[in-house]
Amino acid sequence: MKLPVPVADFYRTHARPALDASGQYLYDLTMPDGAQLRIFTAQAAIQLNDDLDVEEQLPGFFAVGNDAGDDILCVKIDTGEVVQVPMSPMDAIEALHVADSLSQIVADGVE
Known part of the structure; x- marks a missing residue:
């Protein structure tokens, strides 16, 4: 599977070692809203x-990730x-805006 352009661009500019031994997490962030x-x-x-x-x-x-619960974090391929999105049911109608970009999440969050 090939990474979509906005996702590939993020990983290129935010390259760093994984935070955990399993190699799963790049960032584990607490956002201003908690x-x-x-x-x-x-x-x-x-x-x-x-x-x-x-x-x-x-x-x-x-x-590209999750909310440490039952939702997944997704990038809209066409806009970034x-x-x-809830994992069940996984439906775009249920999608809630989190940020304009992955870079914005990293800039706004606290590790």
Whole structure:
């Protein structure tokens, strides 16, 4: 699976070692509103998309992490906007705006 352009650009500019021994998390952030957001490494994000069949379930989105709960963090491929989507049911109608970009999440969050 090839990374969508806005996602690939983020990983290129925010390259760093994983935070955990499993190599899953790139960022584990607390947002100003208290929300917990985890951005996965590129490999873990690709695996997440395969495991959840995101390409078929949420066309036009690419999963990049989670909220440390039952929602996944996705990037809208055409705009780079980051949204939070419930894993069940996984439906774009339920998507909630989180940020204009992954870079904005990293800038606004606290590790």
